[in-house]
Amino acid sequence: MGQKIVIDPVTRVEGHGRVTLRLDDNGKIEKALFHVVEFRGFERFIQGRPFWEAPVMVQRLCGICPVSHHLAAAKAIDRIVGIDPEDLPHTATQIRRLLHYAQTLQSHALHFFYLASPDLLFGLDAPVEKRNIVAVAGEYRELARKGILLRKYGQELIQAIAGKKIHGVAATPGGVQKSLTIKERDRFLTGTDLPSIDTIIQWAKESVDLMKGYHEQNRSWMDDFAVYPSGHLGLVKEDGALELYNGRMRAIDTNGALILPDVPDYKYLEYFAEGVERWSYLKFPYLISRGRENGWNRVGPLARLNVCDYIPSPMAEAERLEYFAFNGKKPVERTLYYHWARLIEMLHCAELIRDLLNDPSILGGELTATGKRRPVGIGVIEAPRGTLIHHYQVDEKGRIERCNLIVSTTHNNEPINRAVQSVAERILDGKQEITEPLLNQIEIAVRAYDPCLSCATHALGQMPLSVELIDHEGKILDVRTRPE
Helix, strand or coil, rough: CCEEEECCCCCEEEECHHHHHHHECCCCCCEEEEECCCCCCCHHCCCCEEEHHHHHHHHHHHHCCHHHHHHHHHHHHHHHHCHHHHHHCCCHHHHHHHHHHHHHHHHHHHHHHHHHHHHHHHCCCCCHHHCCHHHHHCCHHHHHHHHHHHHHHHHHHHHHHHHHCCCCCCCCCCCCCCCCCCCHHHHHHHCCCCCCHHHHHHHHHHHHHHHHHEEEEEEHCCCCCCEECCCEEEECCCCCCCCCCEEEEEEEEECCCCCEEEEHHHHHHHHEEEEEEEEEEEEEEEEECHHHHHCCCCHHHHHHHHHHEECHHHHHHHHHHHHHHCCCCCCCECHHHHHHHHHHHHHHHHHHHHHHCHHHHCCCCEECCCCCCCCCEEEEEECCCCEEEEEEECCCCCCEEEEEEHHHHHHHHHHHHHHHHHHHHHHHHHHHHCCCCHHHHHHHHHHCCCHHHHHCCCCCCCCCCEEECCCCCCEEEEEECCCC
């Protein structure tokens, strides 16, 4: 009688997917496919709506990273009303940046402390019921407390700027709704009911140190887990510095050679295409110059550190140098190094938040600007999970005619498939019984990318993941159900 492997639901990722593992006639992994089977439709839902509604509507794609969609759409709409990034009022730019860094801070804290740390702290063989933030709080109380407060700090700052922690509204065409008051600023700068920004920076540094020490102690397995060559994509400043809000698109290959040389973000269509497969709703972006087979890139913290020349904040830059010294070469292509890179970025954002809180311009100034209307607007931003592209075309009445969204997890689609294939080949080849800890390693490979599957397919709702092991004749070989 045939059997089937099911993980239902997937733990600690957002959205719905399925993994199919196919064996050849020798019982070896022939192909591993990461399917995303949620309905893709948001690009059609928004057609016919006034363009100024886009920054409010598109953030409903997700409750995890709505700020990223809000700001990417806002940058696109700025261009439609005739305002390029350099023309935005200084106060508006600084408020948007503050919002963006708060989002990245809280998102990175959420992923590491809530979603990834149970695997790292309790080990690959830990029982399912132990792999959660509640168990972390029980055994690592102080670590969990700091992680929760790091995330809370970012969320509270988002609320102060946008009115709500989730799905707030800060940006308006050509600017922002409001600046901060002195009282609001001081709450985050010196701390009243929240930790001060200096404390947040200290905790972020401690988190990096924790991850650094973990890599030193567990290098034997982490360095060999889901390692494969790839391209890497991210935004950089004109001088090559790491840039999260507004920069040029740079990509490098597995040897570190430039394959996309700092091109303007609004020209992305000249360089990128999207492939499709019948077994997934999630598309496969790639560089046209390198083709579908070789043009795909990783995005997110690991890729951003790989493509940039330096980080423009002193503590994070010092950690970046140690990160590459430990790895021994650049670029880093070890999947589990995503977590370390993510925490370095969290430290970087904390440093940038401190600088902005000390900038008088966030307390007032010109908030909006206007220009001459254009029919097309493109906005690109580095969301916590990677490069995010929003593209809108509008008619003469200001209604959206066409919308294209390439989100971070879409860029990471091919890399996630490669990671699953790598892990499956290592842990499942020749095995007669599939244990739950072995299956968890497949999830760990996916989870390292912090995927947001609902974002990537523009879906509504959340559904589970299933994993199937199929032999060369198409028969299902094993059954296992993960308790919810």
